[in-house]
Amino acid sequence: MSPRTADHDNAEPSTAAHPARAVAGTVDRVTDALLTASRLLVAVSARSLNEVEDSLTLPQFRALVVLSSRGPLRLTHLAEHLAVNPSTAMRMAERLAAAGMIDRSPNPENRRESIATLTAAGREVVEQVTSRRREEITTIVERMPPDHLDRLVEALESFSAAGGEPSAGYDPIPLGWQ
Numbered sequence: 001m002s003p004r005t006a007d008h009d010n011a012e013p014s015t016a017a018h019p020a021r022a023v024a025g026t027v028d029r030v031t032d033a034l035l036t037a038s039r040l041l042v043a044v045s046a047r048s049l050n051e052v053e054d055s056l057t058l059p060q061f062r063a064l065v066v067l068s069s070r071g072p073l074r075l076t077h078l079a080e081h082l083a084v085n086p087s088t089a090m091r092m093a094e095r096l097a098a099a100g101m102i103d104r105s106p107n108p109e110n111r112r113e114s115i116a117t118l119t120a121a122g123r124e125v126v127e128q129v130t131s132r133r134r135e136e137i138t139t140i141v142e143r144m145p146p147d148h149l150d151r152l153v154e155a156l157e158s159f160s161a162a163g164g165e166p167s168a169g170y171d172p173i174p175l176g177w178q
Contacts, residue, residue: 034159040140041137042058044133044136044140045058045061045129045133046058047132047136048130048132048133048136049129051132052125052128052129052132053125053129055099056099056101056125059082059092060092060095060096060101061126061129062082063089063092063093063096063102064096064101064118064122064125064126065126066078066082067116067117067118067122068118068122068123068126071117072115072117073115073116074107074113074114074116075089075090075093075104075113075115075116076089076113078093078116090114093116096116096122100119100122101119101121101122101125102116102117102118102122103116103117103119104116
């Protein structure tokens with residue numbers, strides 16, 4: 001057997017002969033690209049938050065965004081929206097109330113429950129961070145080749161729809177984290 005034949009016998013089958021491998025390779029490539037983009041977006045979010053309110057954590061800010069877009073919530077519902085334990089949401093609410101970002105009041109229907117409501121100061125933080133984030137994302141998008149923009153929008157809309165995320169046009173505070 002010639003070395004060439006031996007190499008051919010040990011080679012990976014081509015993706016043309018195995019479409020499932022081609023799809024898996026494409027899925028991996030897309031996943032890698034989205035992970036990279038998500039790192040960039042988290043960095044943009046963190047910088048935007050730090051410029052406005054350096055003592056607020058991203059999870060605390062996420063709670064403010066949920067309250068901003070959903071309105072007053074029982075702490076148990078806030079915990080559900082944040083995908084955290086109720087005790088974690090309670091501690092977060094205590095810190096946010098101490099910072100003047102939210103008000104906590106007893107639920108009139110069940111005095112054992114608390115209702116969290118965004119304050120004017122909390123709403124201002126959400127608006128300022130959103131504005132800064134939009135400015136930085138706009139700067140990044142402006143650096144992209146113009147012929148890529150429509151494809152990017154289509155891909156991101158499709159990705160968001162597949163993940164069950166409403167479009168930013170639907171969301172009054174287009175930051176996600178619902």
